[in-house]
Amino acid sequence: MPNHLFDRLFAPHVGVSKPFLHLLDGGIVTYDQFLQTVASFAQALVQSGLRPGDVLAVQVEKSMQALAVYGACVQAGVVFLPLNTAYTASELVYFVRDSGTKMFLGDGPKLDAFRGAFEGLDLRLESLNADGSGSFVTLAGALDTQFETVSRGPHDLAALLYTSGTTGRSKGAMLSHENLLSNALVLTQEWRFSDQDVLLHALPIFHTHGLFVASNVILAAGAEMIFLPKFDVEAMITCLSQATTMMGVPTFYTRLLDEPRFNADLVRHMRLFVSGSAPLLAESHRQFESHTGHRILERYGMTETNMNCSNPYDGARRAGTVGKPLPGVELIITDTATGLELLQGQVGQIEVRGPNVFSGYLNMPEKTKEELRETGFFITGDLGLIDEEGYVQIVGRNKDLVISGGYNIYPKEIELILDEQQAVVESAVIGVPHPDFGESLVAVLVQKPNEKIDVKSLSTNLGAALARFKQPRAYFIVEALPRNTMAKVQKNILREIYKDIFINP
Ligand code: MLC
Numbered sequence: 464m465p466n467h468l469f470d471r472l473f474a475p476h477v478g479v480s481k482p483f484l485h486l487l488d489g490g491i492v493t494y495d496q497f498l499q500t501v502a503s504f505a506q507a508l509v510q511s512g513l514r515p516g517d518v519l520a521v522q523v524e525k526s527m528q529a530l531a532v533y534g535a536c537v538q539a540g541v542v543f544l545p546l547n548t549a550y551t552a553s554e555l556v557y558f559v560r561d562s563g564t565k566m567f568l569g570d571g572p573k574l575d576a577f578r579g580a581f582e583g584l585d586l587r588l589e590s591l592n593a594d595g596s597g598s599f600v601t602l603a604g605a606l607d608t609q610f611e612t613v614s615r616g617p618h619d620l621a622a623l624l625y626t627s628g629t630t631g632r633s634k635g636a637m638l639s640h641e642n643l644l645s646n647a648l649v650l651t652q653e654w655r656f657s658d659q660d661v662l663l664h665a666l667p668i669f670h671t672h673g674l675f676v677a678s679n680v681i682l683a684a685g686a687e688m689i690f691l692p693k694f695d696v697e698a699m700i701t702c703l704s705q706a707t708t709m710m711g712v713p714t715f716y717t718r719l720l721d722e723p724r725f726n727a728d729l730v731r732h733m734r735l736f737v738s739g740s741a742p743l744l745a746e747s748h749r750q751f752e753s754h755t756g757h758r759i760l761e762r763y764g765m766t767e768t769n770m771n772c773s774n775p776y777d778g779a780r781r782a783g784t785v786g787k788p789l790p791g792v793e794l795i796i797t798d799t800a801t802g803l804e805l806l807q808g809q810v811g812q813i814e815v816r817g818p819n820v821f822s823g824y825l826n827m828p829e830k831t832k833e834e835l836r837e838t839g840f841f842i843t844g845d846l847g848l849i850d851e852e853g854y855v856q857i858v859g860r861n862k863d864l865v866i867s868g869g870y871n872i873y874p875k876e877i878e879l880i881l882d883e884q885q886a887v888v889e890s891a892v893i894g895v896p897h898p899d900f901g902e903s904l905v906a907v908l909v910q911k912p913n914e915k916i917d918v919k920s921l922s923t924n925l926g927a928a929l930a931r932f933k934q935p936r937a938y939f940i941v942e943a944l945p946r947n948t949m950a951k952v953q954k955n956i957l958r959e960i961y962k963d964i965f966i967n968p
């Protein structure tokens with residue numbers, strides 16, 4: 464039966480003995496082995512009671528099996544909800560509740576700790592451990608390695624990806640088969656991926672970048688991946704010699720540039736380096752070129768839209784720009800107040816429309832209406848301009864968002880928790896430049912009269928509630944927050960005051 468995404472990305476590889484994944488321990492997983500695992504996992508999903516359209520939430524370490532779970536969901540018509548491995552139990556409870564998740568697949572030891580938090584939820588729990596073992600794998604091991612693919616059309620939901628929001632409440636972006644497939648095919652073509660490519664894959668696979676951009680492109684091209692559990696300079700240096708391409712967030716590139724063994728000889732044979740998810744400093748772009756002779760190809764995307772723009776494969780890759788809209792993607796710049804389209808060169812909000820753009824936020828019709836116009840244009844919240852040669856430059860954000868090492872953090876979520884802490888009147892969380900993560904978090908706190916904020920216990924409390932990457936790296940106590948005449952906190956002033964604390968500590 465036709466399945467829009469599976470038929471194009473996965474099915475052509477059934478029975479193919481070519482390598483798909485090269486693992487850090489030297490192991491190789493062929494396409495056929497991968498597809499057999501996918502099919503047996505799809506059987507296990509059905510055995511577990513999941514039906515097409517049901518949601519499977521997954522918080523597991525990166526592994527061949529973890530990627531196969533994604534394939535199994537596509538094949539069985541189950542909606543795939545991947546979750547950052549850093550999320551705490553209380554964060555997970557929100558996602559599981561909001562999405563109506565039917566089954567949660569977690570890392571064994573962590574799952575035991577989460578059982579209490581999940582109590583009372585109508586949720587099946589199964590484990591998939593970092594080494595590829597676990598109750599889910601045991602279940603699948605007894606099942607068939609063939610599966611009759613469930614029929615899914617282009618507009619059926621393939622995945623639900625949560626992205627945090629300005630209100631502090633995370634939003635589940637609904638991504639269809641067509642959203643994912645159209646983008647994978649365009650990127651494969653634009654970046655000239657072929658079955659001769661070997662991608663060095665060190666990104667996590669719970670976000671758009673590592674999952675859809677990287678893995679889907681490789682599947683579409685029938686190429687290979689060196690599948691590292693995480694970014695590690697040592698492993699990167701070892702594996703680069705066998706790769707033809709690499710994708711990463713800017714932190715990957717700045718960390719590599721700091722490594723003396725990373726030089727032109729090591730990467731002379733490489734075909735392509737892609738950067739995205741956060742701004743790549745023009746300085747890093749130039750430094751990379753003078754160091755290696757390669758010009759990084761920077762592209763721009765979002766969870767809600769997949770990829771929107773890319774610098775060209777052939778032609779000028781311009782530092783400080785994210786290139787031009789991809790084929791099929793329309794991008795306009797509009798006035799933030801009126802929504803009217805602006806002229807070339809003027810700065811405004813970036814809006815995009817195309818087959819890559821999601822259909823809305825789950826359970827949030829009002830929020831969807833605010834950001835997704837009836838015309839189909841999605842208001843990204845990024846500010847930018849289109850220059851005289853049609854290249855898009857992102858100049859800022861119209862949303863209170865911090866991007867740390869490629870992870871998005873909405874300060875509101877942290878402020879809500881800080882404001883509840885002992886002796887805190889109110890708080891403001893800002894992002895300031897950080898040499899490794901690009902931006903990092905600072906919390907500015909106002910203390911209650913005659914009380915004293917205990918930063919140590921406050922950060923312990925935060926640790927129980929929030930993933931580590933969302934926890935501020937520095938705290939400052941002030942008498943009052945700067946406010947404008949409308950009583951709005953002036954974060955720009957705070958960012959100016961604390962701008963050097965990580966650069967010149
Ligand atoms: C890890 N830590 C972070 C962090 N990553 N803190 C802030 N920001 C981050 N991004 C924490 C760790 O828990 C640890 O806490 C400490 O920082 C130092 O850890 P590390 O060992 O140095 O970090 P590492 O594990 O090496 O991770 C850094 C990283 C990783 C950059 C390799 O964060 C990463 O892979 N980022 C990629 C994110 C990504 O894929 N984004 C794509 C989103 S999709 P402690 O306890 O030691 O203090 C998207 C759309 C698009 O945006 O366009 O692509």
Ligand code: AMP
Pocket residue numbers: 626671738739740741742743761762763764765766767785843844845857860866870871
């Ligand atoms: P996310 O919500 O994690 O999908 O992150 C999407 C956001 O990351 C975008 O709205 C941008 O603000 C930012 N982003 C992605 N790619 C780039 C890039 N190349 N340059 C600047 N910002 C980027």
